[in-house]
Amino acid sequence: MIRDNSFPKLNVEDYQHLRLHEFVDLLRVNYDEKVALELAKDFCLMTSNLEDMRIGMVFLYQCGFYLDLGVLVEKNKATQDQTNQKWVTVFELILDETFARSPHHMILAKLLRLQDDEPELKAIIGIKVISLYFNTFMYGKIGNLLEDLVSIINQVNNPLLVSIYNLFLDELLFLFYWKRNEVVLARKYGFRILNKVNIQNRKANIHINLSLTYIFDDFESSLHHLIEAREIARHYQQHQLLHMIENQNYPFICAHFNRLDQVETDDISEQAHLHLARNNFKQAQQLLSQLTEVTPFTKYYLGRAYQDRKYLLSSYNDFIEKRSDYFFARLPLTVLNNSQLI
Numbered sequence: 001m002i003r004d005n006s007f008p009k010l011n012v013e014d015y016q017h018l019r020l021h022e023f024v025d026l027l028r029v030n031y032d033e034k035v036a037l038e039l040a041k042d043f044c045l046m047t048s049n050l051e052d053m054r055i056g057m058v059f060l061y062q063c064g065f066y067l068d069l070g071v072l073v074e075k076n077k078a079t080q081d082q083t084n085q086k087w088v089t090v091f092e093l094i095l096d097e098t099f100a101r102s103p104h105h106m107i108l109a110k111l112l113r114l115q116d117d118e119p120e121l122k123a124i125i126g127i128k129v130i131s132l133y134f135n136t137f138m139y140g141k142i143g144n145l146l147e148d149l150v151s152i153i154n155q156v157n158n159p160l161l162v163s164i165y166n167l168f169l170d171e172l173l174f175l176f177y178w179k180r181n182e183v184v185l186a187r188k189y190g191f192r193i194l195n196k197v198n199i200q201n202r203k204a205n206i207h208i209n210l211s212l213t214y215i216f217d218d219f220e221s222s223l224h225h226l227i228e229a230r231e232i233a234r235h236y237q238q239h240q241l242l243h244m245i246e247n248q249n250y251p252f253i254c255a256h257f258n259r260l261d262q263v264e265t266d267d268i269s270e271q272a273h274l275h276l277a278r279n280n281f282k283q284a285q286q287l288l289s290q291l292t293e294v295t296p297f298t299k300y301y302l303g304r305a306y307q308d309r310k311y312l313l314s315s316y317n318d319f320i321e322k323r324s325d326y327f328f329a330r331l332p333l334t335v336l337n338n339s340q341l342i
Contacts, residue, residue, distance in 0.1 A: 012042045020052040021160035054087045108132045119155035139179045140324035181326040204232040219257040
């Protein structure tokens with residue numbers, strides 16, 4: 001079937017007799033991704049069905065329509081419906097996190113205090129709690145929460161929510177197994193996401209992370225996924241994402257594999273990384289001295305720049321003890337095992 005790639009003269013008001021999941025299914029059959037998402041967004045903002053007003057917030061959030069989500073949150077707040085008010089509380093916190101209006105630890109604490117028996121709401125709370133643990137590098141807290149989330153999603157009945165929540169779950173499982181250094185399992189979920197997701201920004205980010213899962217295997221596989229991410233970012237004019245790919249991810253991979261021809265970056269850490277790959281230790285030391293934030297990655301670069309075992313051991317311990325990141329802990333461990341150091 002050839003689907004319509006242009007914006008149709010379709011009046012969303014004429015479809016208000018449908019539920020949101022029915023309307024989304026109709027659009028997926030008849031229109032391309034961009035058109036379908038825009039029309040579904042309009043439906044979410046227009047519907048007066050209380051349940052679809054709640055589900056619409058999840059839909060807009062997973063699509064990245066954050067400004068429209070703010071509008072729908074206010075519309076839900078105006079209903080005075082008790083159930084919708086609970087959802088408003090959650091999505092106001094989600095918007096605070098999205099727009100960096102409050103620190104992660106404060107949002108996490110507020111989410112953890114919320115109690116509700118509705119699986120549809122418990123699921124999005126669980127997803128956000130786990131995501132915030134990932135964002136704050138508390139990977140060790142996540143395993144049991146993922147098991148609980150699977151059980152909660154199995155209690156959800158709305159087919160659109162089930163689809164959205166399972167996609168979020170796959171993304172979280174990908175990150176979980178990746179950080180545990182179980183890369184075969186991680187890639188399984190990564191490829192499954194690529195086959196399911198129709199949000200291009202999320203697809204690009206999965207390609208970036210899949211690219212990184214190959215840094216201890218081979219350059220070509222790593223580069224393949226990074227090129228896929230770059231093409232998505234260019235095609236959809238995701239300028240911030242494209243800048244990150246070209247100035248952080250690509251130089252990191254090239255420096256790591258010692259593929260250095262015509263590689264440039266405006267990122268100080270990766271400039272130092274490129275100098276390390278060329279054995280220009282003094283230049284790397286000068287660049288690293290400009291950094292104010294000391295991370296496990298910074299210590300890894302410092303250990304290589306100064307050929308100092310203490311930095312590398314500290315990097316390894318930080319990856320393991322502070323982040324439970326067994327994958328990237330392999331960076332300093334590899335140097336420790338293979339080098340003559342001070």
